[in-house]
Amino acid sequence: MTKSRVTGRPRSETSREAILEAAFRLLVARGYAGFAIEAVAAAAGAGKTTIYRWWRSKAELAVDAFFHATQAELRLPETGSAEADFRAQITELAALLRGERGRALAAMLGGARADPTLAQALGSRWLEPRRRWGVARMTRAAEAGDLRPGVEPDAALAVLYGPLYTPLLFGGEVPGPAAVAAYLDIACAGIFARS
Amino acid sequence: MTKSRVTGRPRSETSREAILEAAFRLLVARGYAGFAIEAVAAAAGAGKTTIYRWWRSKAELAVDAFFHATQAELRLPETGSAEADFRAQITELAALLRGERGRALAAMLGGARADPTLAQALGSRWLEPRRRWGVARMTRAAEAGDLRPGVEPDAALAVLYGPLYTPLLFGGEVPGPAAVAAYLDIACAGIFARS
Amino acid sequence: MTKSRVTGRPRSETSREAILEAAFRLLVARGYAGFAIEAVAAAAGAGKTTIYRWWRSKAELAVDAFFHATQAELRLPETGSAEADFRAQITELAALLRGERGRALAAMLGGARADPTLAQALGSRWLEPRRRWGVARMTRAAEAGDLRPGVEPDAALAVLYGPLYTPLLFGGEVPGPAAVAAYLDIACAGIFARS
Amino acid sequence: MTKSRVTGRPRSETSREAILEAAFRLLVARGYAGFAIEAVAAAAGAGKTTIYRWWRSKAELAVDAFFHATQAELRLPETGSAEADFRAQITELAALLRGERGRALAAMLGGARADPTLAQALGSRWLEPRRRWGVARMTRAAEAGDLRPGVEPDAALAVLYGPLYTPLLFGGEVPGPAAVAAYLDIACAGIFARS
DNA sequence: GACTAAACGAGACGGTACGTCATGTCTTGGG
DNA sequence: CCCAAGACATGACGTACCGTCTCGTTTAGTC
Numbered sequence: 001m002t003k004s005r006v007t008g009r010p011r012s013e014t015s016r017e018a019i020l021e022a023a024f025r026l027l028v029a030r031g032y033a034g035f036a037i038e039a040v041a042a043a044a045g046a047g048k049t050t051i052y053r054w055w056r057s058k059a060e061l062a063v064d065a066f067f068h069a070t071q072a073e074l075r076l077p078e079t080g081s082a083e084a085d086f087r088a089q090i091t092e093l094a095a096l097l098r099g100e101r102g103r104a105l106a107a108m109l110g111g112a113r114a115d116p117t118l119a120q121a122l123g124s125r126w127l128e129p130r131r132r133w134g135v136a137r138m139t140r141a142a143e144a145g146d147l148r149p150g151v152e153p154d155a156a157l158a159v160l161y162g163p164l165y166t167p168l169l170f171g172g173e174v175p176g177p178a179a180v181a182a183y184l185d186i187a188c189a190g191i192f193a194r195s
Numbered sequence: 196m197t198k199s200r201v202t203g204r205p206r207s208e209t210s211r212e213a214i215l216e217a218a219f220r221l222l223v224a225r226g227y228a229g230f231a232i233e234a235v236a237a238a239a240g241a242g243k244t245t246i247y248r249w250w251r252s253k254a255e256l257a258v259d260a261f262f263h264a265t266q267a268e269l270r271l272p273e274t275g276s277a278e279a280d281f282r283a284q285i286t287e288l289a290a291l292l293r294g295e296r297g298r299a300l301a302a303m304l305g306g307a308r309a310d311p312t313l314a315q316a317l318g319s320r321w322l323e324p325r326r327r328w329g330v331a332r333m334t335r336a337a338e339a340g341d342l343r344p345g346v347e348p349d350a351a352l353a354v355l356y357g358p359l360y361t362p363l364l365f366g367g368e369v370p371g372p373a374a375v376a377a378y379l380d381i382a383c384a385g386i387f388a389r390s
Numbered sequence: 391m392t393k394s395r396v397t398g399r400p401r402s403e404t405s406r407e408a409i410l411e412a413a414f415r416l417l418v419a420r421g422y423a424g425f426a427i428e429a430v431a432a433a434a435g436a437g438k439t440t441i442y443r444w445w446r447s448k449a450e451l452a453v454d455a456f457f458h459a460t461q462a463e464l465r466l467p468e469t470g471s472a473e474a475d476f477r478a479q480i481t482e483l484a485a486l487l488r489g490e491r492g493r494a495l496a497a498m499l500g501g502a503r504a505d506p507t508l509a510q511a512l513g514s515r516w517l518e519p520r521r522r523w524g525v526a527r528m529t530r531a532a533e534a535g536d537l538r539p540g541v542e543p544d545a546a547l548a549v550l551y552g553p554l555y556t557p558l559l560f561g562g563e564v565p566g567p568a569a570v571a572a573y574l575d576i577a578c579a580g581i582f583a584r585s
Numbered sequence: 586m587t588k589s590r591v592t593g594r595p596r597s598e599t600s601r602e603a604i605l606e607a608a609f610r611l612l613v614a615r616g617y618a619g620f621a622i623e624a625v626a627a628a629a630g631a632g633k634t635t636i637y638r639w640w641r642s643k644a645e646l647a648v649d650a651f652f653h654a655t656q657a658e659l660r661l662p663e664t665g666s667a668e669a670d671f672r673a674q675i676t677e678l679a680a681l682l683r684g685e686r687g688r689a690l691a692a693m694l695g696g697a698r699a700d701p702t703l704a705q706a707l708g709s710r711w712l713e714p715r716r717r718w719g720v721a722r723m724t725r726a727a728e729a730g731d732l733r734p735g736v737e738p739d740a741a742l743a744v745l746y747g748p749l750y751t752p753l754l755f756g757g758e759v760p761g762p763a764a765v766a767a768y769l770d771i772a773c774a775g776i777f778a779r780s
Numbered sequence: 781g782a783c784t785a786a787a788c789g790a791g792a793c794g795g796t797a798c799g800t801c802a803t804g805t806c807t808t809g810g811g
Numbered sequence: 812c813c814c815a816a817g818a819c820a821t822g823a824c825g826t827a828c829c830g831t832c833t834c835g836t837t838t839a840g841t842c
Contacts (some may be wrong), residue, residue: 008817009807015819033309036797047820052799109364110308113301114228119366127365148384155358155377158370159385162357162378163350169304169360170322171314175353182350183357189343190354190385203786204838210788233828242789247830398812399811405814423699426802437815442804496698499754503617503695509756517755538774545748545767548760549775552747552768553740555754559694560712561704565743572740573747579733580744580775593791594833600793621823632794637825 011054018044019051023065027104032111035062059118062108063125070101076133082141083192086134086160087184094164097174106168131157141192148193156191163187206249213239214246218260222299227306230257254313257303258320265296271328277336278387281329281355282379289359292369301363326352336387343388351386358382401444408434409441413455417494422501425452449508452498453515460491466523472531473582476524476550477574484554487564496558521547531582538583546581553577596639603629604636608650612689617696620647644703647693648710655686661718667726668777671719671745672769679749682759691753716742726777733778741776748772 022044026035037058041048055061077085096102105126112119138153147156163183167174175183217238221230232253236243250256270287272280291297300321307314333348342351358378362369370378412433416425427448431438445451467475486492495516502509528543537546553573557564565573607629611620622643626633640646660677662670681687690711697704723738732741748768752759760768 006809007815008809009819010809011818012807031309037799038797041820045820047822048799049801049821050819053818106308110305112364112366113305114226116366123365123367148381151381152377155374155381158358158361158374158378159354159381162359162361163353164357165361165364166353166357169307169364170318171307171311172318179350179353182347183353186343186346186350186354186385187382188385190381190383202784202840204788205840206787207838231828232830236789240789242791243830244790244832245788248787399814400812402814421699427804428802431815435815437817438804439806439816440814443813448803500695500698502754502756503691505618506756513755513757538771541771542767545764545771548748548751548764548768549744549771552749552751553743554747555751556743556747559697559750559754560708561697561701562708569740569743572737573743576733576736576740576744576775577772578775580771580773592789592835594793596792597833622825623823626794630794632796633825634795634827635793638792 015044015046015050016054017068019046019054019061020065020068022046023061024069024100024104027062027065027107028100032062032107035107035111037061057115057117059108059111059115059121062104062111062118063121066101066104066108067125069104070096076130078137082137082144082146083188085137087188090160090164090184091177091180094174094177094180097164097168098176102168102174109165109168130161134160146192148191151191159187159190160184210239210241210245211249212263214241214249214256215260215263218256219264219299222257222260222302223295227257227302230302230306232256252310252312254306254310254316257299257306257313258316261296261299261303262320264299265291271325273332277332277339277341278383280332282383285355285359285379286372286375289369289372289375292359292363293371297363297369304363325356329355341387343386346386354382354385355379405434405436405440406444407458409436409444409451410455410458412436413451414459414494417452417455417497418490422452422497425497425501427451447505447507449498449501449505449511452494452501452508453511456491456494456498457515459494460486466520468527472527472534472536473578475527477578480550480554480574481567481570484564484567484570487554487558488566492558492564499558524551536582538581541581549577549580550574600629600631600635601639602653604631604639604646605650605653607631608646609654609685609689612647612650612692613685617647617692620692620696622646642700642702644696644700644706647689647696647703648706651686651689651693652710654689655681661715663722667722667729667731668773670722672773675745675749675769676762676765679759679762679765682749682753683761687753687759694750694753715746719745731777733776736776744772744775745769 019040023035023040026039026043035058037048037051040046040061041051051061055064077088079085079088097105108118108122112122134157135153138147138156141147142151142153164174164180214235218230218235221234221238230253232243232246235241235256236246246256250259270284272283274280274283292300303313303317307317329352330348333342333351336342337346337348359369359375409430413425413430416429416433420429425448427438427441430436430451431441441451445454467478469475469478487495498508498512502512524547525543528537528546531537532541532543554564554570604625608620608625611624611628620643622633622636625631625646626636636646640649660674662673664670664673682690693703693707697707719742720738723732723741726732727736727738749759749765
């Protein structure tokens with residue numbers, strides 16, 4: 001239990017949101033390089049001190065800004081068919097990555113190489129929840145006998161999600177719906193048993 | 196036809212190599228963030244001018260340093276079986292990425308998000324040659340009837356290579372030999388026809 | 391007629407004294423530079439608001455703190471001999487300036503250059519009363535025929551007090567008793583008629 | 586003999602002078618408080634780095650700026666009469682202190698209380714040379730029998746110069762020619778023997 | 781063997797952003 | 812209405828690199 005703070009001026013919610021929104025806009029518009037704390041402060045009409053008070057690093061701020069804009073927007077579906085669930089989720093994810101959020105995520109992924117704390121934050125807040133759902137769903141599919149024999153959940157997830165993220169590395173575009181469907185056809189053929 | 200330069204002191208090969216080696220070492224040791232031109236110059240015992248004379252940007256220098264260390268080390272194999280060729284090449288690539296070169300490449304991939312010229316340089320010098328070989332090999336396999344029906348070469352390559360690069364994005368480790376084999380089993384099952 | 395304030399919590403005398411004493415201690419210990427409002431508030435266990443409510447500027451607070459510590463400690467003597475009176479008063483003043491109060495005064499004199507309100511406050515509360523007494527005493531001495539011919543009171547006071555304060559300007563120490571006596575010998579020889 | 590530097594781009598004299606002049610102007614116009622390194626850099630069209638490269642502190646820069654504007658303008662006279670020498674030098678000094686240079690010096694004297702290095706710099710570069718000349722001249726006068734008996738050089742100098750500097754402490758004006766003459770009459774009467 | 785001309789090391793230059801600090805104002809809940 | 816606590820916008824601090832520039836010094840080939 002954290003000791004609840006009772007004295008002093010409370011944190012300004014207005015300022016917090018202005019900062020997160022300015023940060024997200026800068027991230028989208030100018031990439032992680034142009035994402036300077038001073039620029040965020042100026043754009044948000046906030047002081048640098050306020051930013052440093054609440055976010056320990058550029059990394060934390062970037063991740064928070066991303067999630068402030070993304071929220072719980074992504075569904076983690078659950079139908080009868082594991083293949084349908086993964087296809088739906090990945091298709092939706094691809095759509096998100098093709099938009100502003102994708103630009104922001106790509107920008108952060110760049111910064112993540114230079115800043116391990118950003119990599120870790122992204123891993124624990126973005127990747128890990130999806131991964132947990134994926135492993136669980138894949139395991140249930142295995143128990144239901146829906147996977148081809150010898151398919152390990154980890155490897156299957158790598159094959160399903162890897163092709164989606166890779167273009168972000170080399171500055172390419174996230175694949176469009178047709179390309180996603182095409183690679184999912186292949187990946188699913190390798191993973192799921194056909195009745 | 197550019198007029199051939201005949202007079203003046205010729206470029207110092209010693210200096211060029213010292214710079215490339217210092218750059219590579221810094222890239223590996225401190226990531227793209229710690230990869231400062233001033234630091235490279237100091238480590239190489241060179242002047243900043245010399246670096247800026249021969250490399251237009253950090254990006255170019257980084258890429259050159261990477262290839263100076265990597266050379267033509269990667270084989271693009273050619274046996275009777277497309278599947279065997281891809282598995283061999285990807286397994287070898289995974290081994291390279293797990294070493295120093297992988298660290299350097301990961302560092303550059305980070306910088307590439309902030310610096311489009313680096314992304315482009317990496318794309319054209321690293322990714323594209325491999326991709327060309329991959330497309331050609333995949334096309335020949337298709338013509339030989341080795342692919343499952345409906346498999347497009349682009350999508351197949353995405354499924355083969357994507358899982359390898361993705362961990363670089365989130366700060367993870369490049370998969371080890373067993374993990375590579377496991378995901379290749381799945382990917383190949385989706386791509387190649389079984390006799 | 392000011393309307394007497396009847397409602398609300400009355401001003402805390404405890405807090406007022408804690409602030410003045412903390413201010414004086416900081417002034418002595420760390421000079422005008424280290425004399426930060428935040429530091430005073432922290433040392434006094436007070437809020438910054440309380441300080442700003444009651445003192446309009448650092449200058450006012452410093453002067454108040456100085457006089458809170460000094461009070462009416464300095465006698466303005468009155469014997470038969472003007473020379474004796476001035477020597478006594480200046481000797482006593484020198485002793486005071488060599489102690490904590492001198493350190494505080496010196497600190498404020500520094501701030502006074504940057505802050506005219508402080509200079510003015512010091513002038514009107516510290517210098518002017520002494521000066522008034524000095525002019526009056528000197529005038530009476532002139533009327534009594536105790537001054538050398540042509541000696542103007544203002545100039546005489548400048549010669550008497552100037553050597554005392556000057557070392558504060560250049561970071562030197564206030565002169566000790568012997569040095570004070572030595573310069574007073576000279577100054578008095580120039581001012582007072584010898585019977 | 587300092588080792589002469591032979592490599593690298595030589596220091597820009599243009600930049601050095603622009604900085605010193607901007608610093609002096611700011612010192613005169615806005616006091617030591619408004620004398621910010623950033624403001625100097627902006628006004629001089631220089632980078633902050635350049636200032637920090639050549640001046641270790643605000644203090645050093647201020648003192649250098651003052652002397653750059655003052656140069657060897659002050660004569661240290663030498664005639665037959667010690668009294669005439671001192672009167673000439675002090676009268677000239679008073680004139681200087683009443684002008685821009687006086688404003689700058691006053692500003693620095695304020696800063697000196699907060700910054701001991703400034704006090705020291707001023708002491709060693711401004712006060713000490715004058716003091717050395719004063720002690721030497723006074724000693725020669727003593728040997729020539731020109732001083733009243735019992736007059737110590739240090740005390741005599743304090744009486745001569747103290748009244749000139751003291752007004753700087755309390756924000757007052759440096760005395761005008763008439764006031765200087767009046768106090769010098771008194772001081773000299775106490776110091777010099779009359780034939 | 782002197783001359784020419786480009787490359788070299790060194791490092792100073794004007795800048796930008798960093799993360800920290802103190803200022804003076806404000807906004808709470810509690811006394 | 813006062814108080815403490817502390818968040819807020821502002822703006823200077825001193826540092827680290829950026830990419831450009833100007834030096835004096837090699838180090839070839841050409842006359």
